[in-house]
Amino acid sequence: MTETLFVRGLRKPIADWVLTADFEVGPGERAAILGRSGIGKTTLLRIIAGLEPPGAGSIWLGKEDITNLPAERRRIGFVFQDQALFPTMNVLENVVFGLRMAGVPRAEREKTGLEWLERVRLSKHARARVATLSGGEAQRVAFARAWVMRPRVLLLDEPFSSLDEEIRGELRQILREAHAAWPVPMLMVSHDAKDIDELVTVPLRFQEEQGGSMRSVFRFLGESRRS
Amino acid sequence: MSLTSGFRWVATIWTLFFGAVCVGAPVSALFSRLHGGTLFDPDILSLVRVTVTQAGASAMIAAVIGLPLGLLIAAGGAAAGARSARAFFFNEMLLAIPFSVPTAVAASSWVLILGRNGWLARLGIPLDWSYSLKAVITAHVFFNAPWIALWVAQARDRIPEGRFEAALTLGASAFSRFRFLEWPAVKWSFFAAATQAFSFCVMSFALVLILGGGPPVQTLETAVYSRLRFGTLDVGGAAACAAWELLVTLLPWAAVLFFQARDPGRGARPARERARGVGSFGARSWLPGVAFFAAAVFLLPYLAIFPASWRSIDIVPWSKEVLPAVAVSVKIAVTSAFFVVLTALAAVMSLSSPRLHPAVTTALASLASLSGGISALVLGLGFWLAFGRWVDPFEGSFAAIVAIQLALFFNVAFRIFWPLAQEPRRNLLEAAATLGADPARAFFEIEWPRWRSSVAGAFALVAAASIGEVAAVSLFYSEKLVPLPLLIVRWSAQYRFEAAQSASALLFVLSSGTVASVFISFHWRGARD
Numbered sequence: 105m106t107e108t109l110f111v112r113g114l115r116k117p118i119a120d121w122v123l124t125a126d127f128e129v130g131p132g133e134r135a136a137i138l139g140r141s142g143i144g145k146t147t148l149l150r151i152i153a154g155l156e157p158p159g160a161g162s163i164w165l166g167k168e169d170i171t172n173l174p175a176e177r178r179r180i181g182f183v184f185q186d187q188a189l190f191p192t193m194n195v196l197e198n199v200v201f202g203l204r205m206a207g208v209p210r211a212e213r214e215k216t217g218l219e220w221l222e223r224v225r226l227s228k229h230a231r232a233r234v235a236t237l238s239g240g241e242a243q244r245v246a247f248a249r250a251w252v253m254r255p256r257v258l259l260l261d262e263p264f265s266s267l268d269e270e271i272r273g274e275l276r277q278i279l280r281e282a283h284a285a286w287p288v289p290m291l292m293v294s295h296d297a298k299d300i301d302e303l304v305t306v307p308l309r310f311q312e313e314q315g316g317s318m319r320s321v322f323r324f325l326g327e328s329r330r331s
Numbered sequence: 332m333s334l335t336s337g338f339r340w341v342a343t344i345w346t347l348f349f350g351a352v353c354v355g356a357p358v359s360a361l362f363s364r365l366h367g368g369t370l371f372d373p374d375i376l377s378l379v380r381v382t383v384t385q386a387g388a389s390a391m392i393a394a395v396i397g398l399p400l401g402l403l404i405a406a407g408g409a410a411a412g413a414r415s416a417r418a419f420f421f422n423e424m425l426l427a428i429p430f431s432v433p434t435a436v437a438a439s440s441w442v443l444i445l446g447r448n449g450w451l452a453r454l455g456i457p458l459d460w461s462y463s464l465k466a467v468i469t470a471h472v473f474f475n476a477p478w479i480a481l482w483v484a485q486a487r488d489r490i491p492e493g494r495f496e497a498a499l500t501l502g503a504s505a506f507s508r509f510r511f512l513e514w515p516a517v518k519w520s521f522f523a524a525a526t527q528a529f530s531f532c533v534m535s536f537a538l539v540l541i542l543g544g545g546p547p548v549q550t551l552e553t554a555v556y557s558r559l560r561f562g563t564l565d566v567g568g569a570a571a572c573a574a575w576e577l578l579v580t581l582l583p584w585a586a587v588l589f590f591q592a593r594d595p596g597r598g599a600r601p602a603r604e605r606a607r608g609v610g611s612f613g614a615r616s617w618l619p620g621v622a623f624f625a626a627a628v629f630l631l632p633y634l635a636i637f638p639a640s641w642r643s644i645d646i647v648p649w650s651k652e653v654l655p656a657v658a659v660s661v662k663i664a665v666t667s668a669f670f671v672v673l674t675a676l677a678a679v680m681s682l683s684s685p686r687l688h689p690a691v692t693t694a695l696a697s698l699a700s701l702s703g704g705i706s707a708l709v710l711g712l713g714f715w716l717a718f719g720r721w722v723d724p725f726e727g728s729f730a731a732i733v734a735i736q737l738a739l740f741f742n743v744a745f746r747i748f749w750p751l752a753q754e755p756r757r758n759l760l761e762a763a764a765t766l767g768a769d770p771a772r773a774f775f776e777i778e779w780p781r782w783r784s785s786v787a788g789a790f791a792l793v794a795a796a797s798i799g800e801v802a803a804v805s806l807f808y809s810e811k812l813v814p815l816p817l818l819i820v821r822w823s824a825q826y827r828f829e830a831a832q833s834a835s836a837l838l839f840v841l842s843s844g845t846v847a848s849v850f851i852s853f854h855w856r857g858a859r860d
Contacts, residue, residue: 155761175764176773188762192780201776205767253766 106131107166109152109257109289111321114161116151121316123147125161127308127323129257132287136300137321139310144319145293146185149259152291153182165256176205181255185262187246189234195245196221196230202253220248224278240271244278251282258283260292264299276302343681349674353738354702357713358577364570364716372571375554379575382550385464385539386532386579389471394525396476400625401483401521402513407622418619419488424850425626426481429474431792431846432633432839433799435819438541439835440633441470442828445542450635462544470538475528477629482524486517519591526587527703530580534706536802537816541823551576555708556805559724570716573709580704588697633839640836643829652818653834657841660798660814663729667736668794672786674737675744679752696749703742707802710735715806727809735803740796744789751785788849795845799838815841 114125123144129135137145150156152163154175162171170178189198196217203213221227224244234242243263250258263279264272276299283290291308294300300307311320369375404422444450445460452459460466490512498508536552543549549557551572558569647653678699682692714731715724722731756778763773801816808817815838822831 150761153765155764174769175761176767176769178765179767180765182762182765184758184762186758188758190759190763190777192777201763201768202766205763205772249766 106286106288107168107256109291110162110164111152112162112164114148114151114158114163116147116156116159116161118144118147122318123321124318125321127321129289129291129306129323131289132283133306134283134290134292134304135306135308135323136292136294136304137308137310138300139319139321141295143310143312145310146261148321149182149261149291149293152257153180153259154178155182179253179256181250181253181258183243183246183250183258183260183263185265187242189237189242189245189249191234194231194233195226195237198234198245199248199252201249206253216252217248220252223282224248239267240275243267243271243275247275247278247282251286254286256288258288258290260290260294262293262295264294264296269298272296272298279303339680339684342677343684345674345677346681349677349737349741353714353734353741354705354710356717357710357738358705359713360717361570361573361577361709361713364567365574366567366571369567369571370574372568375568375571375575378549378551378554378572379579381464381548382533382552382576383579385467385471385548385550386529386535389468389532390475390525390529392468392472393475393479393528394521396472397479397524397528398483398517398521400476401480401517402487402509403618403625404480404484404622405487407619418623419484420850422619422622422626423481423484424847425623425630426477426484427850428843428846429629429633430478430481431795431799431842432474433801433816433835433842434535434537435541435799435801435816435823435831436633436636436835436839436842437470437474438538439819439823439828439832440635441466441538441542442823443635443639443832444632445469462542462547464543464548466542467535467539467548470542471528471532471535473629473632474538475531477626479521479524479528480626482520483517486520487513490516519587522587522591526583529583530704533576533580534709534802536706536708536805537820541820551579552706552708552802555712556802559712559806566712566716569712573706573712576706576709580706581701584701584704636832636836636839639829640833643833647830647833653815653837656813656815656818656834657837659812660816660838660841663732663736663804663814664794664797666729667733667740667797668790670733670737671740671744671793672790675741675748675789676786678741678745679748682749683752696745699745700742702738703740705738707735707739707800708806710738711803711806722807724806725809727812728807729812731807732803732812735807736797736800739800739803740793743793743796747785747789747792748782751782756781784852787852791845791849795842795849798845799842 108128108130110128111125114123116123121144125148127135137148139145147156151158154170154173158171162169164170165178190201193201196214199220200208200213200217203216208216218227218230221230224247226241226244226248229237229241234245237245247263260279264275267275280303292299292304294304306323308321308323311322312318313320404419404426407418407422442449442461445458445466446452447459447461449461460469494512495508498512503511533550534552535550536556539548539550539553540556543553545553545557554572555569555576558565558572682695682699687695711724711731714735715722718731722728724731759777760770760773763777764770768776798814799816801820804812804814804817805820808814813821815834819831819834819838822828822834
């Protein structure tokens, strides 16, 4: 079952400016937050994930208010910009970490993990240490790790930065396939025009007012490009 | 209050309690007993002179040997290939072992070598250095030169290979590479290690007591002991000696910290990346072998006790005296190591609070390292003065021995844990949270694997150091509380050298074996991870 992500009346003071947001992303939609560097895109993703308090406002998943739910109980998949893979674990252990936290029995989680590694074309590296992976391989592990726990929302923070175009294309394809199989609301931060052109169905733009001291993200009514 | 901040509060309270009881109260009690007259007594001023001369000469000679030795060891490990990487690890271990040799063992070994009927005398080398300042300085140089070399080698090993290659393409000579690349990278490690060596020599107890022969060579440290344990009890004189000793050990430290803080390049600690055979020694295939022999030289004197101990194995009262002493030593070592690790972890946790200003954190971290600059006898005297109502040295006190060793070895564990706490791993904990791990589980799954080998390493290193520590136990022993190093010192004082050498061999195996196993386990884990 997939639900809509609602960000309602969010207002977060940060240093000398205020971040505000009001939008929703429906099941199967792939939204991107657009704006210059340092404008607050990553902060917004972190607030949705529960890694930072929102200040004022609320975040809903379907009919459930998750504003005060701790990050570990939200089941929101997050692909970090630097992947944040666990260096003391191998590839498969990284991928199934979320299932382990959910108490899934070992045999079952390893089976699911290997299926996902097959899907991201990394099954040969299941027992490899993450330090031995290339940038593209590490990013695929990060995708698999976020997807494998069947998240309610998927957040991606500049997932393709520092990768070459060929690998980006391959990863976009993997992402599209995975999203088709599990069509949750997806929200990503990217600066790359090709990512936005090929992946994104809902562009969410930052608007700066009052000389940049008020930065707002909202969705224009009915805005979407294609599904 | 969250789980993390709750733990941090408990950690902070524990750290403050440790600081107040084990360091603050003893040092304050010591200063409260000082009188100007005693402080500037000519006898005490002459002890200051001897101490500074002895420690200054020892540290300077050790530094002159340690700097090139460290560069040589690093160059030996920098030759291309896995063999040289193994050689570097092995040579690092060789440099670390002499430092862990209990002073009582070192003293027994040097008596065997330098004594009137010692090995050198039998070889026809007329060096009658027993019970002299020269013997004390020689023993200290053999202790401290490898220690300085170890610090220099580790700092040199962190210089990225690319810098040397760039310097070579720009035509830099061996001396220029040393001057512009190696020296800036190693100098603060070198100065810190040399300062530490100076402090160790000031605080040296068993070596000076045995090799100095008592009255012929007396330093501030042995004077504190003799004023408390021999003849008429002279607490005021002991306090004056202790105050001078505190000043002499802490002043150089303060100077190094001051100048280091003013150096703009001090924070440059590049990631460990093995340079390949370029540096002031150039790239030579024979370097690993030479480095190995150079490092091994500093272990040789201690091996002298093994043949001697084998010959006298029958005359040692093993079951009556040695085994009970080993049991006491192990009990003290394990208890001290447990509390040292616990307290260092608590201190690191409380200093990692994001609420603290970075400058405050740096200042407190430097302060935390300073406890290692206070000698066991100075702390012990202060402890007695502060808590004399409950702790009487003449009755013996296990708790006092552990408390003093806690203050003595706290900085060893703190220095191991502090760099780990400073590495930013917040992103991994956040990633774990998005995958459903609560804070406690995230810590044990993500952080603990990174910490456990360091915790085990710190525990073993402190236990190894504690098992050979003799000054704190000399002050608070009783007839029921005689650990192995104290037994060796007593037997040496009673001219039972053969028995002392056998017991020394056992103590050497216990402490050095622990240090070697720590190195091997770290290396094994490093290779695996």
